Amino acid sequence: MKNWSARFLTTALLVCSSLSTWAQEVEMADTLRAEGKIYVIVGIILIVLAGLFVYLFLLDRKVSRIEKSLNK
Amino acid sequence: MKTWLKITAIVLLVYVHTAGLLMDVPRLNILNETIRALYFHVPMWFGMVLLYLGSVYYSIKYLRNPSHELDVKAEAFAHVGTAFGVLGMITGMLWANYTWGSPWHGDPKQNGAAIALLVYLAYFVLRGSLDNPEQRARLSAVYNIFAFAAMIPLLFIIPRLTSSMHPGSGGNPGFNAYDLDSRMRWVFYPAVAGWFLVGLWISNLRLRFKLIQEKSSDTSI
Numbered sequence: 250m251k252n253w254s255a256r257f258l259t260t261a262l263l264v265c266s267s268l269s270t271w272a273q274e275v276e277m278a279d280t281l282r283a284e285g286k287i288y289v290i291v292g293i294i295l296i297v298l299a300g301l302f303v304y305l306f307l308l309d310r311k312v313s314r315i316e317k318s319l320n321k
Numbered sequence: 322m323k324t325w326l327k328i329t330a331i332v333l334l335v336y337v338h339t340a341g342l343l344m345d346v347p348r349l350n351i352l353n354e355t356i357r358a359l360y361f362h363v364p365m366w367f368g369m370v371l372l373y374l375g376s377v378y379y380s381i382k383y384l385r386n387p388s389h390e391l392d393v394k395a396e397a398f399a400h401v402g403t404a405f406g407v408l409g410m411i412t413g414m415l416w417a418n419y420t421w422g423s424p425w426h427g428d429p430k431q432n433g434a435a436i437a438l439l440v441y442l443a444y445f446v447l448r449g450s451l452d453n454p455e456q457r458a459r460l461s462a463v464y465n466i467f468a469f470a471a472m473i474p475l476l477f478i479i480p481r482l483t484s485s486m487h488p489g490s491g492g493n494p495g496f497n498a499y500d501l502d503s504r505m506r507w508v509f510y511p512a513v514a515g516w517f518l519v520g521l522w523i524s525n526l527r528l529r530f531k532l533i534q535e536k537s538s539d540t541s542i
Contacts, residue, residue, distance in 0.1 A: 275348040287342060294338045302331050305522060309327075312529045319536055 322525040326518055333515030341508045351420055358416045359505060364512040365409030366434070370476070371513075372402030372520045373441070377469040380462035390532070392458035395465060397527040399444060401520050406438050421486060430487040433475035440468045440475075 341360035349356060376398035383391040413431065414424035425431065447464055451457035480487060 275350055275353065277348055277354060291339055291342050294342070295335060298331075298334055298338060305519075305526070306327075308526055309522075312526060312533065315533050316529060319533060 322522055327522055330515050330518035330522065333511045334519070337508055337512040337515055341512065344504070344508060346505065355416055355420055356505075358412070360508050360512050362409060362412040362416060363509070364516045365405045365412065366476075367513040368516040368520050369402045369405040369409060370472075371517045372398050372405060372524065373469055373472060375521075375524070376402060377465055380465040383458060383462045387455070387458065389454070389458070390528075392454075392462065393528055393531045394524075395462060396448065397524040397531065399441060399465065400527060401524045403438065403441050403445075404523075405516070405520060406434070406441070410434060410438065426486070428480075428487065429483045429485040430476065430480035433479055437472040437475045440471050444468050 337360060341357055346354070346356050376395045379391050379395035379398065383395060413434075417426055417428075417431070418424045421428070444461060444464055448457055448461045451460060
């Protein structure tokens, strides 16, 4: 049992270390995220989305009003 | 359209645009951060196919039991679906420019998508060229079935028979090729659902707008 768990731990450690070295080779936007500025972009996109939805809701309300006035 | 569906769409898309940009993604060469296009580009195409499916559903329903509203519904769904397809095309070209090296690579799926969009543009040309409303509704409903039947092999069968650079192509087993990291599904599926609901919402607005337009022109005569 002890032997099995030791073997498992070594394998896990080896896999982890190989994964982390592999991960460092590929360029990603790590710096941007470290500086935290990615949230600026998330904010911008969410504002655009919010604007789109407000627009859709207003358009929806306008159409509903005309529908009501036409059905009278 | 029910208000809770609209709210669901908003909640899903706010989540998708936050998690889609901030969550960890597989680190792959060449793709780098552009792998996140799966969350924003691919839902446009899934949305388009689902909206076209709605359109052909109403067209078949129209042919079985003709009514003016069914015809307007089929047109609205196809219209919004085409808008989604154009957005999918533009986002795909921007992405391809930085990963494949040029915006138009002649990839079978890219070509197929362009042909499918042209087939659907012809649907609107056909509608615009007929003055008799009943003739227009009937002919365009029949054409819509053809257009849908042409789109499926163009997007989902031919790219698989040849060697497309899109995932799930070139003989690979469909969607599992995306399965680089199953965590990506947690953002991808909500993105598809959210954008499809927004598509339904806009189609619904277009349908109501068209019906009002006709009603008001009837009363003014």
